Amino acid sequence: MSDLQEAFEEALKDAVPVKDWYCTLYCKWQWYGGAEEGGWWGTTVQAEAYQRFDSQQEAEAALEAVKALAIEKTQESKRMHGEMCLKQLEYCELRGLDDANSVFGEVDGESCYFVRVEHKLGSQNYSSSPYYE
Secondary structure (H helix, E strand, O other): OHHHHHHHHHHHHOOOOOEEEEEEEEEEEEEEEEEEHEEEEEEEEEEEEEEEOHHHHHHHHHHHHHHHHHHHHHHHHHHHHHHHHHHHHHHHOOOOOOOOHHHHOOOOOOOOEEEEEEEOOOOEEEOOEHHHE
């Protein structure tokens, strides 16, 4: 490190670093990978939308406003998932097919939405390794 860099850092030793705050909407879903050995599953969490704020208070106010959207999107996902499963079962029933999974494959799980205030954008992003059930 140069003498100038050291002097610069010494001059700023009491400075408080600026922190960005984010209000982030996440989506979490379970996915199905295949029927080998009884089937394997995984879980993914992904940031879907975000907004940067200058203060924690602003981000938390936004969180309260976005919570209703997260609930709405979760309910919509649950409804759409149920409708899709029902249509697949009805299709098979009309044709005398016993196993909808053999026709359509296993269905991934419904999505669940949630919102977080965070410093690091995407801090909740996650994808598991497949696991057997």
